[in-house]
Structure formats: C-alpha cells, structure tokens
Amino acid sequence: MPKKITIEPVTRVEGHGKVTIHLDDNMNVVQSRLHIVEFRGFERFVQGRPYWEAPVLVQRLCGICPVSHHLAAAKAIDMIVGAGAGEGLTPTAEKMRRLMHYGQIFQSHTLHFFHLASPDLLFGIDADPAIRNIIGVAMENRELAVQGVMMRKFGQEVILATAGKKIHGTGAIPGGINKNLSPEERDRFLDGKAFPNIDQMIDWSLDALAFFKDYHKKNKDIIDNFARFPSSHLSLVRKDGALDLYHGVLRAVDAEGKVILHDVDYRDYLDYIAEEVRNWTYMKFPYLKKYGKKNGWYRVGPLARMNTADFIPTPLAQKEFEEFRAYSGGKPSNSSMHMHWARLIEILHAAEMMKELLHDPDLQGDDLVVTGEKQYEGIGLLEAPRGTLFHHYRINEQDQITMANLIVSTTNNNEPMNRAVEEVAKSYLNGQEKITEGMLNAVEVAIRAYDPCLSCATHALGKMPLEVTLVDNKGEMIDRKRTGS
Amino acid sequence: MNNEYITITIDDQEIKARPGEFIVAAARRNGIYIPTLCNMPGVHPAGSCRICTVYVNGRPMTSCTTPVAEGMEIETRSPDLEDFRRSVVELLFVEGNHFCPACEKSGNCELQALGYRLEMMAPRYPYQFPERDIDASWPKLIKDHNRCVLCKRCIRTILDEEGHHIFAFRYRGHNLQITIDPEYGKNLTDELAEKAAKNCPVGSLLYRGKHGFETPIGQRKYDKEPIGSDVEKLKKAKVS
Numbered sequence: 001m002p003k004k005i006t007i008e009p010v011t012r013v014e015g016h017g018k019v020t021i022h023l024d025d026n027m028n029v030v031q032s033r034l035h036i037v038e039f040r041g042f043e044r045f046v047q048g049r050p051y052w053e054a055p056v057l058v059q060r061l062c063g064i065c066p067v068s069h070h071l072a073a074a075k076a077i078d079m080i081v082g083a084g085a086g087e088g089l090t091p092t093a094e095k096m097r098r099l100m101h102y103g104q105i106f107q108s109h110t111l112h113f114f115h116l117a118s119p120d121l122l123f124g125i126d127a128d129p130a131i132r133n134i135i136g137v138a139m140e141n142r143e144l145a146v147q148g149v150m151m152r153k154f155g156q157e158v159i160l161a162t163a164g165k166k167i168h169g170t171g172a173i174p175g176g177i178n179k180n181l182s183p184e185e186r187d188r189f190l191d192g193k194a195f196p197n198i199d200q201m202i203d204w205s206l207d208a209l210a211f212f213k214d215y216h217k218k219n220k221d222i223i224d225n226f227a228r229f230p231s232s233h234l235s236l237v238r239k240d241g242a243l244d245l246y247h248g249v250l251r252a253v254d255a256e257g258k259v260i261l262h263d264v265d266y267r268d269y270l271d272y273i274a275e276e277v278r279n280w281t282y283m284k285f286p287y288l289k290k291y292g293k294k295n296g297w298y299r300v301g302p303l304a305r306m307n308t309a310d311f312i313p314t315p316l317a318q319k320e321f322e323e324f325r326a327y328s329g330g331k332p333s334n335s336s337m338h339m340h341w342a343r344l345i346e347i348l349h350a351a352e353m354m355k356e357l358l359h360d361p362d363l364q365g366d367d368l369v370v371t372g373e374k375q376y377e378g379i380g381l382l383e384a385p386r387g388t389l390f391h392h393y394r395i396n397e398q399d400q401i402t403m404a405n406l407i408v409s410t411t412n413n414n415e416p417m418n419r420a421v422e423e424v425a426k427s428y429l430n431g432q433e434k435i436t437e438g439m440l441n442a443v444e445v446a447i448r449a450y451d452p453c454l455s456c457a458t459h460a461l462g463k464m465p466l467e468v469t470l471v472d473n474k475g476e477m478i479d480r481k482r483t484g485s
Numbered sequence: 486m487n488n489e490y491i492t493i494t495i496d497d498q499e500i501k502a503r504p505g506e507f508i509v510a511a512a513r514r515n516g517i518y519i520p521t522l523c524n525m526p527g528v529h530p531a532g533s534c535r536i537c538t539v540y541v542n543g544r545p546m547t548s549c550t551t552p553v554a555e556g557m558e559i560e561t562r563s564p565d566l567e568d569f570r571r572s573v574v575e576l577l578f579v580e581g582n583h584f585c586p587a588c589e590k591s592g593n594c595e596l597q598a599l600g601y602r603l604e605m606m607a608p609r610y611p612y613q614f615p616e617r618d619i620d621a622s623w624p625k626l627i628k629d630h631n632r633c634v635l636c637k638r639c640i641r642t643i644l645d646e647e648g649h650h651i652f653a654f655r656y657r658g659h660n661l662q663i664t665i666d667p668e669y670g671k672n673l674t675d676e677l678a679e680k681a682a683k684n685c686p687v688g689s690l691l692y693r694g695k696h697g698f699e700t701p702i703g704q705r706k707y708d709k710e711p712i713g714s715d716v717e718k719l720k721k722a723k724v725s
Contacts (some may be wrong), residue, residue, distance in 0.1 A: 048619055049619075050621070050691060052589070054584075056589075057586075057587035060586055060587065078536075136493045164702025164703055168586060170702055178699050179701040369699075399621060399693065436559035470591075
C-alpha cells in the first residue's frame with residue numbers, strides 16, 4: 001500500500017517547513033518534497049511606502065540575518081538616489097557597511113555551525129534527540145559551546161557598533177551610512193576587555209575548522225557522500241575573481257567547474273535568471289534562463305562560493321581554500337556536507353576581514369553620504385550568509401515603491417534542497433520496513449546543511465515536536481510517531 | 486504680596502502660577518511633568534487627545550485647556566489617572582496602523598515614547614487595522630494617514646507667510662483626516678515642510694529632504710532619556 005511520510009516541522013532550521021515523502025507498496029521512495037508553509041508577503045506590502053523605508057522595513061523578513069536584507073535593499077536604494085551600484089559610496093560608508101556585513105556573516109555562520117549543525121556532528125545523526133541539541137553540546141563539550149556563544153556575540157557587537165542595534169538596526173541609509181566607527185567603539189573589538197578580541201576570534205575560527213577537519217578525517221563517507229549530487233553553483237565574485245560577500249559580478253559554474261555565467265553585471269539579472277512557481281509550496285524555483293527550468297537550477301551559499309571564486313583575499317582563509325579545492329581535485333565540490341566546511345572557511349575569512357577593517361582609519365571618516373541624480377529603479381545584490389540575495393525596486397515620481405522583487409538566498413537553494421531530500425530519502429528509507437527517528441533526522445540533516453531560512457524568521461533549537469505520519473493512498477492514517485515535546 | 490502670581494496645589498505641593506496660564510504650563514515651569522501628546526508649549530491648546538487629564542478639585546479635566554485659578558487643588562498622578570492615560574495611548578495605537586519597526590520617527594516619536602513612559606504592554610483593545618492611504622502627491626512632504634493621531638498640531642502651527650492655515654481636517658467621525666489646502670498648499674516651502682514633520686508627534690508627516698533614519702540609533706531624542714525628563718530636570722535643578 002503506498003504511504004506518505006510527513007516531517008513537520010523540520011527542526012534546527014530558521015523558520016518552518018515540512019517534508020513529505022511518498023513511498024510505494026515496496027516502501028520505495030517515489031517522490032519527496034520540501035514544502036515551505038509560511039507566506040510572508042513583503043514584496044506586496046512594501047508597495048506604496050517611501051523608498052527610503054525599504055532598508056529598514058524589509059530587514060524585518062528575518063531575525064537571523066536582517067543585515068543582509070538591510071544592505072541589499074540599501075544597495076538597491078543607492079542606485080535610486082543616484083549613488084551608483086555598490087561602488088559610488090564614500091570609503092567610510094562602504095567600509096562601515098562591509099564591517100556590518102562581515103559581522104553578520106560571522107555571527108550567522110557561527111549560529112548555524114555551533115547551535116544548529118554541531119549536534120549532528122558531535123552526537124551522530126541517529127543519536128537520541130534529547131541530547132542532540134545545543135544544550136547537549138554544552139554538556140558534552142563546554143568549550144566548543146562557549147566559543148560558539150562568544151563568537152556569535154562578537155559578530156552581534158560589530159552589528160551594534162555599525163547599525164545601532166544588534167538586530168534590526170538602521171545604519172545603512174540611501175547613499176551611505178548614518179554613522180562612523182568612533183575610536184572607542186573600535187577599541188572594544190581590539191582590547192579584549194569587554195569580550196574576547198578579534199585575534200581570539202581568528203584563533204577560534206581556526207579551532208572550529210580543525211574540529212571539522214578532524215571529524216571529516218574520521219567520517220569521510222558521510223561528509224563526502226551524504227546528499228551528494230551534481231549541480232551548478234552561482235554567486236557574486238569580485239571583478240578579479242576573488243571571494244567578495246558585499247559586492248561583485250555574477251558568476252556560475254557547472255558541476256565540473258566550467259563557467260556558464262561569465263561575470264555579468266548583476267543589474268542585468270533578469271536577462272539571466274527567472275523563477276518558476278509550483279503549486280505545492282510558497283517558495284519559488286529560480287533557474288538560469290539559458291538552461292531552462294529543468295536544468296537551469298543551481299546552488300548558492302558557502303559551498304557555491306568556494307566553487308565559483310578563484311581565491312580568497314585574506315591569507316589564512318586562502319590557505320584553507322586551497323586545501324578545500326585540492327580535496328575535490330580543483331573541481332567544484334558537489335557534496336552537501338562540504339557546505340559546513342565552506343561555511344567555516346568563510347567564518348575565518350569574515351574574522352580576517354573584520355580585523356583588516358577595524359585597523360582601517362577610513363572607518364573614522366566623516367564623509368558618510370553621497371547622492372546624485374534620482375533614478376526610478378534600483379537593484380542590489382550581495383552574498384548573504386546563505387547565498388546570493390537579490391533586491392529589486394521600482395519607484396514612481398512621488399518616491400513611492402511600486403514594485404519589489406526579492407529573491408532570497410534560500411529560494412535559490414530550493415531545488416538543491418529538494419534534491420538533497422530526495423537523495424537522502426532514497427538512500428536511507430528505500431526498502432526499509434521500519435522508519436526510525438534517526439532516518440528522518442538524516443533527511444533534516446540534508447536540509448540543515450543548506451542553513452535554510454525558511455521564512456527568514458525565528459527558529460526552534462531542536463525542541464519543536466517532530467511528527468511523522470504514515471498514511472495510505474486514501475489519506476487514512478496508518479501510524480503516527482511524535483518525538484520531542 | 487505679589488500680584489503676578491496665584492497659588493495652586495499640585496500633588497500636595499504649593500506652587501506659584503501665573504494667572505491665565507494653563508495647568509500643564511504651570512506644572513512644567515515647576516518641574517512637574519504631566520504627559521501630553523497634542524499639546525505643544527507656546528501653541529494654543531486643542532485638548533484633543535485627553536492624555537493630560539488630571540483631577541482638579543476632584544474632577545477630571547484636561548490640564549492643557551484648563552487655566553489655573555487661585556486655590557486650585559490638582560492631582561496629576563494616581564493609579565487610575567495613570568491607567569486612564571495608558572488606555573488613551575492604547576486606543577491611539579489600535580485605532581491607526583502604527584508599525585514602529587519600520588517608521589523613521591521611531592526614537593523621536595512622542596506616541597512611542599509615551600507608550601514606554603506609561604509602561605504600555607499589549608493594548609487591551611482589539612486592533613482595528615483601518616484601511617488608510619498615503620498621500621505622496623505634495624512635492625515637499627508625504628502624508629501617511631496610517632500614523633496620524635489627529636492632534637491638529639500641523640493645522641495649528643503651519644501657516645504660510647500671509648497667515649493662511651496650510652493643513653485642515655476633512656471628513657467626519659472615524660473617517661476624519663488631515664488634508665492640505667489645495668490652494669495654500671502651494672506655499673508649503675522646504676522650511677515649512679520640515680517644521681511640519683518636526684511638529685508632528687508621530688511619523689505621519691515625512692519631510693522628503695531629511696529622513697529620520699539619518700539619525701543613528703542611540704542619538705535619537707528618546708534613546709537618551711524618557712519623554713518628560715526635560716521637565717523633571719527643571720525640578721531637580723531647582724532643588725539643587
């Protein structure tokens with residue numbers, strides 16, 4: 001009798017989603033889907049608002065990486081006030097925004113690795129869910145948990161100093177920034193009095209990488225082969241091919257590393273990218289137009305960035321990058337779990353970037369805003385922690401937003417996450433007579449690797465109930481299992 | 486004997502007041518803060534918001550419209566007055582669409598500051614979520630009716646060079662809204678538009694030339710101290 005398994009909600013991810021897996025008479029997976037069940041509607045209700053509200057309004061999409069939305073919108077609005085696309089700002093404004101952004105990358109990646117993903121690595125995918133969470137991590141490996149908390153704090157403090165608030169600040173304004181970094185604010189990050197300083201952050205980032213690499217050595221099969229599938233990869237890169245999370249040109253490579261989107265100006269994204277709507281989820285499916293709906297999908301995020309960039313412009317991260325690339329023979333890595341590795345390299349890169357910026361006297365400059373001739377359309381892209389983020393606005397003569405199009409990082413990863421779910425569902429569930437909690441967590445682990453922000457909202461720390469329902473093809477419930485509390 | 490002053494009692498404290506001045510002004514001069522919203526020092530009162538309600542000889546009166554009189558006994562704080570004021574602020578919040586998170590007036594907004602000062606938690610009344618529009622047709626400012634509390638400050642304080650009122654009310658009842666005179670609105674200069682936005686206690690009038698987000702968090706008016714602190718400092722200064 002055909003059966004359907006539902007995993008709802010998916011835990012230890014940002015936001016709410018569910019997975020359904022359809023099994024045939026022989027308990028083989030015939031179809032699996034990741035459904036995003038919230039509807040947010042920001043693109044619609046930003047309409048009519050004055051354009052300068054956009055960077056502050058749309059960041060409310062998310063409590064984990066609001067800075068990404070804040071800055072992507074600000075970049076788009078820069079164009080509208082005639083300040084150019086990402087390159088026309090004053091050095092103080094651009095560097096303050098970059099510092100904010102790297103602080104954000106640092107805290108968000110840290111949150112994901114330590115709080116959401118490490119329980120799976122530390123205890124195993126099929127460990128008891130009662131200990132397979134951040135509290136379990138704190139009990140088992142106190143040092144690791146404390147480092148995670150302190151690293152996240154450091155990133156949040158950087159955001160506070162640049163945006164005015166740790167969550168949902170207002171730093172970026174059309175054409176620039178509303179404050180510089182005072183010497184006192186700067187010194188807090190260097191002297192280590194209030195919290196561990198930037199050098200400690202770099203050391204801990206290296207420790208986290210060492211922890212992961214050690215785990216990798218002992219668990220090659222799961223890290224290399226779990227949810228592995230070929231795909232294209234897309235991200236921004238700096239014009240010279242360097243990893244750059246704030247600004248650049250769009251590049252995509254295929255599974256073998258061949259460049260299929262050649263460093264194009266992101267303002268032309270509509271020429272290259274389209275979105276498909278499917279009737280079972282609120283999340284759209286973007287694809288490269290040239291390759292069509294079926295083959296044009298791609299991955300974004302830390303893994304994609306390691307695959308598209310030619311180098312990393314900070315020395316320690318560059319060394320790790322070389323090791324990463326060498327491991328897959330100089331070709332793109334297509335292993336979902338390498339996403340964690342890539343994310344840790346980016347944590348290190350973000351720490352190095354913050355150090356560089358904190359020592360840059362431009363941050364104490366007073367020239368904060370530039371404006372030029374008003375435009376009626378603005379497009380802003382950046383690399384958010386979870387991948388390429390697109391913000392696109394049009395305004396009318398009266399300064400009101402008439403159109404907003406947001407392609408959020410997780411949306412770009414929609415098809416890859418569905419592939420990952422299918423891949424894991426097939427290898428873990430096919431032909432099994434009994435479905436265990438561990439098998440279902442494996443499905444979640446695959447999704448978790450992408451650090452999805454399903455609604456760009458809050459998350460539940462693995463405490464949400466996991467409900468699994470087995471139903472027959474008439475919709476009748478055969479079995480039901482509930483874990484957590 | 487000083488003929489310039491009369492004596493009144495506010496919260497068991499005898500103070501000297503000038504004949505003809507309103508209770509709220511006398512209290513203010515003596516470092517006693519009575520929460521207000523529609524009232525502006527130096528501008529003829531409207532008495533529209535009722536937040537400044539106090540007991541005068543045991544009867545509730547709006548202190549912004551009631552002139553002092555010899556021997557008045559005034560009570561400005563009591564649990565029921567505090568709760569009454571909080572309820573008025575709550576009514577204002579539920580009656581409009583006040584989304585502080587994305588409002589550029591946040592941190593400089595008197596309604597928000599009163600909410601904090603009066604320790605408003607969730608409103609006791611149901612949100613109305615009224616359908617209101619934004620009028621962006623004027624070149625110098627944007628009028629967002631979602632946030633308007635109908636205090637009439639713009640109507641009372643923004644006049645063109647010839648003394649014509651630029652703002653006015655239109656419609657009635659729950660449809661009441663501020664409007665800009667189609668004729669005199671043409672006299673709305675940058676200076677007047679900026680003044681209108683500044684005088685607006687909420688984020689209903691937005692001057693196009695300067696946006697609230699340009700002031701960093703931490704440097705906005707009510708980031709530094711709660712609303713009313715400026716008045717209360719007068720008292721501390723007198724005592725010391």
